[in-house]
Amino acid sequence: QVQLVESGGGLVQAGGSLRLSCAASGRTFSSYNMAWFRQAPGQERKFVGAITSSGGVTFYAGSVKGRFTISRDNAKNTVYLQMTSLTPEDTAVYYCAAALTYYNSNSRGYDYWGQGTQVTVSS
Numbered sequence: 001q002v003q004l005v006e007s008g009g010g011l012v013q014a015g016g017s018l019r020l021s022c023a024a025s026g027r028t029f030s031s032y033n034m035a036w037f038r039q040a041p042g043q044e045r046k047f048v049g050a051i052t053s054s055g056g057v058t059f060y061a062g063s064v065k066g067r068f069t070i071s072r073d074n075a076k077n078t079v080y081l082q083m084t085s086l087t088p089e090d091t092a093v094y095y096c097a098a099a100l101t102y103y104n105s106n107s108r109g110y111d112y113w114g115q116g117t118q119v120t121v122s123s
Contacts, residue, residue, distance in 0.1 A: 002026050002098050002112040009094060009117030012086055016121070020081040022096030022114055030054075030074040033103040035110060036081045038092035038119075045095070047105035051079065061105070064090075086121045093118050 003025040012018050022034070035050035049060040051070045058070050064083075072079040079096060093116040102109030 002029070002032060004096050004098060004112055004114035006094060006096055006114040006117040009119045011120045011122060014087055014121055014123050016086050017082070017084045018086065018119060019083070020094055020096075020117060020119070022079045022081075024077045024079070024098065026077070029077040029098075032098040032100055032112075034070075034072060034079040035097045035099070035105075036068075036070060036079075037095045037097060037107055038090075039095070039116075040092040043092075045107050047107070048081070048094070050103060050105070052103060083119070086119075088121045088123045091119060091121050 004022055006022045008020040031053055033053050036048040037045045038048050039045040047061050049070045051058045055072045067085045069082040095116045096114045097110035098112040099110045
């Protein structure tokens with residue numbers, strides 16, 4: 001069992017930056033591939049990016065590639081999402097997710113989810 005808690009969301013102006021954190025419980029965090037998804041009002045949940053359990057490999061959705069960076073600190077049981085050059089289209093609730101074996105962009109492949117943190121980008 002893994003429990004995930006996101007933090008770091010808030011209100012930011014367009015062009016600004018924000019760093020989200022996702023803290024995980026349990027001693028096996030380093031075994032899990034981690035991902036970030038986001039959901040805007042009235043839209044389905046969409047993949048943002050993912051990172052392998054070791055942190056050695058990442059991949060991103062095209063809409064955020066070059067602007068967002070995922071990293072993790074297995075000693076702190078935490079995964080991060082650094083967001084830069086934010087636009088109003090990035091406004092959404094951001095979720096982190098964990099999967100023991102899955103490493104891809106389909107939300108159904110992930111076993112555990114956090115409660116989400118709101119990111120609002122003003123124009």
